[in-house]
Structure formats: structure tokens, C-alpha cells
Amino acid sequence: MAPRNLRHAADRLARASGLSAHEDRRLIRAAYAGILGRDPGDAEVAHWQAQLAEGMTWERFITLMRTAPEFAGGQLKAIAALDGAVEVSLLGGAPVGGMRVRFRAAASDSVVLPSLLDNNGWWEHHVTRALMAIVRPGDVVVDGGANAGYMTVVGGALAGPTGAVIGFEPAADPRAWCEANLALNGIDHGSVLPLGLWDEPATLQIRVVDGATTAAHLVTDPSLPLGDNEVAVDDVPCTSLDALADEGRLDADRLRLVKLVVQGSEPRALRGMRDIAARNPPYVICHVNQRCLAQLGHTCADIATEFDSLGYRMTVLPKERQQQWFAHLPGAAEFPELGLRTVDDLPALVANLPAADDPIEILAIPA
Numbered sequence: 001m002a003p004r005n006l007r008h009a010a011d012r013l014a015r016a017s018g019l020s021a022h023e024d025r026r027l028i029r030a031a032y033a034g035i036l037g038r039d040p041g042d043a044e045v046a047h048w049q050a051q052l053a054e055g056m057t058w059e060r061f062i063t064l065m066r067t068a069p070e071f072a073g074g075q076l077k078a079i080a081a082l083d084g085a086v087e088v089s090l091l092g093g094a095p096v097g098g099m100r101v102r103f104r105a106a107a108s109d110s111v112v113l114p115s116l117l118d119n120n121g122w123w124e125h126h127v128t129r130a131l132m133a134i135v136r137p138g139d140v141v142v143d144g145g146a147n148a149g150y151m152t153v154v155g156g157a158l159a160g161p162t163g164a165v166i167g168f169e170p171a172a173d174p175r176a177w178c179e180a181n182l183a184l185n186g187i188d189h190g191s192v193l194p195l196g197l198w199d200e201p202a203t204l205q206i207r208v209v210d211g212a213t214t215a216a217h218l219v220t221d222p223s224l225p226l227g228d229n230e231v232a233v234d235d236v237p238c239t240s241l242d243a244l245a246d247e248g249r250l251d252a253d254r255l256r257l258v259k260l261v262v263q264g265s266e267p268r269a270l271r272g273m274r275d276i277a278a279r280n281p282p283y284v285i286c287h288v289n290q291r292c293l294a295q296l297g298h299t300c301a302d303i304a305t306e307f308d309s310l311g312y313r314m315t316v317l318p319k320e321r322q323q324q325w326f327a328h329l330p331g332a333a334e335f336p337e338l339g340l341r342t343v344d345d346l347p348a349l350v351a352n353l354p355a356a357d358d359p360i361e362i363l364a365i366p367a
Contacts, residue, residue: 024049027058029117033086034107035065039093039121086113087184090154091128092120097137097157101185105148105177111214112150123150126319126338127285130363131155131257133335134283135163139256142241143167144197144269145287148213149178151259156187159256166250167192168262170236171208171216196238197262199271206236217263220296240272255282264292270306277310281366285317289359290350303362304346312364315340316349319361325354334365 028048032040040048048061086109090101103121105113115123122128131154135141141155146167156165169175169192182190196204196218207230208216218238226232245252255276260266266286276282284307288300307314315332318325318339329341329349340363343349350360 024052026114026118028061030086030113031062031065033088033117035062037087039089039117086117088113088116088121090116090121090150092122096132096154097160099157099185101153101157103148103150103153103181104184106213109148109213112148126317127151127259127361128154130285130317130335130338130361131158131259133338134257135159136256138162138254140251140254141165141256142250142258142282144259145169145261145263146178146192147174149174149181149192152178152190152192153181153185153187155257155259156182156190157185159189161189163189163254164251165190168195168197169216170194170196170206170218170238171233173208174213174216177213194237196236197260197265197269197272198238198240199268200240201243202238203235204238206233207231208233215263217292217295218265241269242272242275245276252276253280255280257283257285259285261287264289264294264296264298266293267298267302267306268296270303270310274310277312277366281311283366284312284362284364286362286364287359288346288350288362291357292359299347300350301347307362307364310364311367313367314343314346315363315365316343317361317363322358322360332365335363338363 025045028045029040032038052061085104086107087102087104090096090103093100103116112123131151135155135158137160139159140163141159143152143155143165146152146169149167152165152167159165165187167178167190169178175192175194178192182192196206198204198218204218204220205222206216206218207226209229210231222232222234241250241258244250258273260269262269270286286303288303290300293299293302304314316326316329318341323339326341329343332340332342334340343362346362
């Protein structure tokens with residue numbers, strides 16, 4: 001391959017991973033995943049970092065990757081990989097529910113894929129660890145806002161073939177990736193529905209960012225101006241968890257966990273599970289993002305009101321960098337490995353966050 005084309009390949013790989021060419025560690029991992037189809041070991045990453053620090057060019061690095069004995073497909077396969085999907089072992093290749101799980105994402109994914117490459121197959125550590133602590137074989141898991149299916153796959157692996165995982169993803173592109181990732185891992189007891197989560201069956205508009213696998217959100221006022229790179233999709237069907245259970249499409253008696261990251265629709269989705277919560281309340285992981293809530297005329301107080309009406313106790317599920325923020329709150333007895341803190345006043349907690357634009361997760365516990 002000519003040097004000029006090699007430079008283009010390196011630049012293309014950097015762009016495809018959402019990175020600059022100076023972020024050596026991430027770019028090395030992206031090259032291994034995109035060209036060799038596997039994750040590099042720590043020693044391999046350290047070796048190439050040292051080589052690059054000593055002056056090796058990215059062109060030379062790409063040449064060595066392309067001509068590695070384990071890469072049997074030639075340069076056309078390498079370039080095709082840069083334009084297509086990158087496959088990563090999740091959770092460092094450790095078994096999840098007795099199986100090793102993988103995740104496939106578009107090479108252009110700048111949200112989930114860089115985190116997976118940089119964190120040994122982990123994304124949203126705190127939520128992933130909560131799933132691992134809560135979900136048991138035979139349980140039913142709901143993944144509201146499935147995106148490309150990372151949590152759907154992890155939940156399905158933990159629930160096992162005697163359980164079930166149901167993802168909700170109204171946007172077509174991420175839903176296709178989610179379906180592909182369930183199939184990739186042989187999770188036949190999993191499905192992803194082309195529905196938004198709401199408080200009742202309805203037809204609404206969603207806004208999606210063209211080519212993205214995250215950030216799709218419902219809107220109740222179609223006249224609102226589109227955001228940057230947003231596209232409006234009309235007549236998207238929505239439903240509630242209560243309605244799905246009434247239709248026999250959700251086994252509410254075995255429902256163990258509901259994860260809600262639905263871009264501001266969380267209060268509506270919670271309102272739509274009142275019957276379920278009255279009979280057999282599941283644990284709920286609920287995303288709290290003030291900006292997204294405001295887009296639908298909600299505040300975090302609406303989330304607190306819904307949880308109170310459903311009979312839940314709220315705890316905050318902290319990211320590692322947020323643990324010191326909540327150290328003043330009383331610890332919760334449940335799942336001590338998660339570092340949960342009891343929340344009595346969610347609006348006050350959110351109002352005093354050191355970083356107002358940093359979302360938090362609430363793990364709601366049945367009273």
C-alpha cells in the first residue's frame with residue numbers, strides 16, 4: 001500500500017473511532033479490533049506505545065498490522081473493516097452468566113465503542129455492575145432505551161436461557177445493531193421491540209441524530225425546532241409496561257429489573273408501570289438528565305414523585321468519579337458492592353451537583 005494511502009488509512013481509522021491520532025492507546029485498540037478482529041493484550045498495547053513514542057509513524061504501524069501473520073485477508077479486508085463494524089469482547093472476556101459475550105458496533109460509533117476499546121470491554125461500569133448484582137438466572141429484564149444493545153446483551157446473558165430480556169428501541173439504526181448483537185451472542189431469549197416507552201399506548205414523533213446509535217428521544221410537540229443533525233421520524237408507536245404485560249408480551253411475575261435511559265421520558269415510563277409495581281415491583285435503574293427531562297417539560301421532581309407514588313425508596317448509583325459527591329449521604333444496606341447512597345430529596349441533590357450537566361442514575365428499591 002502506498003505511503004499516501006497508509007496515511008489515509010491511519011487518518012480514517014482515527015476518524016472512525018472518534019479519536020485524534022495522538023490518543024495512542026485508544027487508536028492501537030481500534031486498529032487491533034478493526035484490522036485483526038480482536039482486543040490487544042496490555043503487553044501489546046505497551047509495546048506499540050513505546051514504539052510510537054520512539055518515533056514509529058502511524059503509516060508504519062498500519063503497515064505492520066496489515067502484514068501481521070494473523071491477518072489473513074489482505075489489505076481490502078483491512079479497509080473494509082475500517083468502513084464497517086468493530087467487534088469487541090465485553091468485560092475483558094470474563095464469563096457473564098456462564099457465557100463470554102461480544103459486542104459489535106459501527107466503526108463510526110463515537111459513544112460506546114471508544115469506551116469499550118479503552119476500558120477492556122466495559123461501558124458504564126456502575127450500571128453494568130448493578131445488572132451483575134441484581135439479575136439472576138430465570139429473571140426477566142427490561143432495557144428501556146436499548147440503543148445498540150450493550151445492556152441488552154449483558155442483561156440477557158445474566159438472565160440466561162430460562163429468563164428473558166426485552167429491549168425497547170424506537171430508532172431503526174440502533175435497533176438493528178441491538179438485534180445483531182443479540183444474534184451474535186446466541187441470546188434467543190432476547191428481543192428488541194420497535195417501541196418507545198410511555199405511560200400509555202400512543203403514536204409520537206422521535207428525533208434521531210443521523211447515523212448515531214444513541215440520543216434518540218420522543219417529542220410531544222413536533223413543531224419544536226430540530227437540534228443539530230437531528231431528523232424527525234413521525235408515527236412511532238409507543239406503549240407502557242403495564243399495557244405490554246396486559247397483552248401477555250411481558251412476564252411481570254418474573255420481572256426483576258427495569259433499566260430506563262429514555263432521554264427525558266423517564267417520568268412517563270414510570271407512570272406506565274403502576275400496575276406492575278403494585279403487584280410485583282422490580283428494581284429500577286433510572287437515568288436522571290436535567291437537559292433531557294426539560295425537553296419534555298419534566299424535572300427530576302417528576303421522577304421523585306413517580307417513585308414515591310409507586311412505593312419505592314431511591315438510592316443513587318454513583319459513577320466512580322461521583323462517589324465523593326455523595327459521600328455525605330447515608331449508605332444503603334442493599335448491594336453493598338455498588339456503594340449505594342440513600343436519597344431523600346432528589347431535586348435538592350440534583351440542584352447541588354458539582355457538575356450540573358453530569359447525569360446521575362437512581363437505583364430504586366421496592367419498599
